[in-house]
Amino acid sequence: MHLLIPAAGSGKRMGAAVNKLLLPLLGQPILAWTLQAADRASSIEWIGILSQPGDWPAIKQILAAMDLSTPVQLLQGGATRQESVCKGVEYLYGWGTVERVLIHDGARCLATPELFDRCSAALQQVDGLIAGIPVKDTIKVTETGPNGIQIQSTPERSRLWAAQTPQGFRLSLLWQAHQEALAQGWQVTDDAALFEKLGWPVYIVEGEETNLKLTTPLDVLLAAQILQQRFNPAR
Numbered sequence: 376m377h378l379l380i381p382a383a384g385s386g387k388r389m390g391a392a393v394n395k396l397l398l399p400l401l402g403q404p405i406l407a408w409t410l411q412a413a414d415r416a417s418s419i420e421w422i423g424i425l426s427q428p429g430d431w432p433a434i435k436q437i438l439a440a441m442d443l444s445t446p447v448q449l450l451q452g453g454a455t456r457q458e459s460v461c462k463g464v465e466y467l468y469g470w471g472t473v474e475r476v477l478i479h480d481g482a483r484c485l486a487t488p489e490l491f492d493r494c495s496a497a498l499q500q501v502d503g504l505i506a507g508i509p510v511k512d513t514i515k516v517t518e519t520g521p522n523g524i525q526i527q528s529t530p531e532r533s534r535l536w537a538a539q540t541p542q543g544f545r546l547s548l549l550w551q552a553h554q555e556a557l558a559q560g561w562q563v564t565d566d567a568a569l570f571e572k573l574g575w576p577v578y579i580v581e582g583e584e585t586n587l588k589l590t591t592p593l594d595v596l597l598a599a600q601i602l603q604q605r606f607n608p609a610r
Contacts, residue, residue: 376418376495377473378541379463382406382426382434382481383452394430395589396481397437401599405589407437408484408602414443415488418495421445423466424481425452425459456480460566461553468550475499476549478566479541482589485601490583491541497580498543503570505542506582510535539582542566548575 382396396406413419452459467473475498516528552569567577585601
């Protein structure tokens with residue numbers, strides 16, 4: 376399975392002046408944790424990191440310090456996650472030999488190798504999938520009016536799932552979806568939304584409660600606690 380890792384974002388919401396994936400987490404960069412998990416997954420045979428060229432020297436240092444068995448290639452990312460993935464999909468599509476691809480946010484550094492392998496296995500049976508977990512909180516749909524934020528409805532919680540990554544797709548269809556998005560001017564936050572707009576089915580693979588997306592400093596603190604418990608369970 377080929378894996379694309381969007382890693383071209385900034386650290387604005389993290390309050391950092393650099394790409395948040397370069398920030399330290401328990402002694403090594405956040406991106407290193409993501410790469411280690413993908414490298415340990417038996418199904419992943421190639422990794423493409425979509426990032427800005429200005430970050431390449433730092434990422435190359437990270438790779439040089441790691442003993443990865445999976446080939447890793449740096450690819451230029453875009454101004455948005457959608458644009459970055461589009462560039463990666465176009466690159467792989469040009470090979471003419473890749474049938475399926477997983478996409479995993481670099482900021483989800485707590486995903487386990489087992490989750491990558493579950494998604495890879497499930498993708499052999501379907502054309503589109505995402506990792507996800509059932510929503511535990513009651514969700515309110517709102518509208519902002521002159522008197523503030525007003526609740527409009529309460530969706531049935533049993534039907535709601537929180538989207539995670541990896542997300543996986545048949546590459547030829549994902550390429551078509553991104554081409555249509557460019558033609559129509561669609562802006563989405565994940566690739567599954569493109570399939571949804573086109574009426575193509577996307578399925579859910581059970582994700583992991585600990586598969587957090589590191590967005591704020593609090594997320595980094597939680598990630599450190601999870602990793603300490605994961606690798607030092609007796610402490």
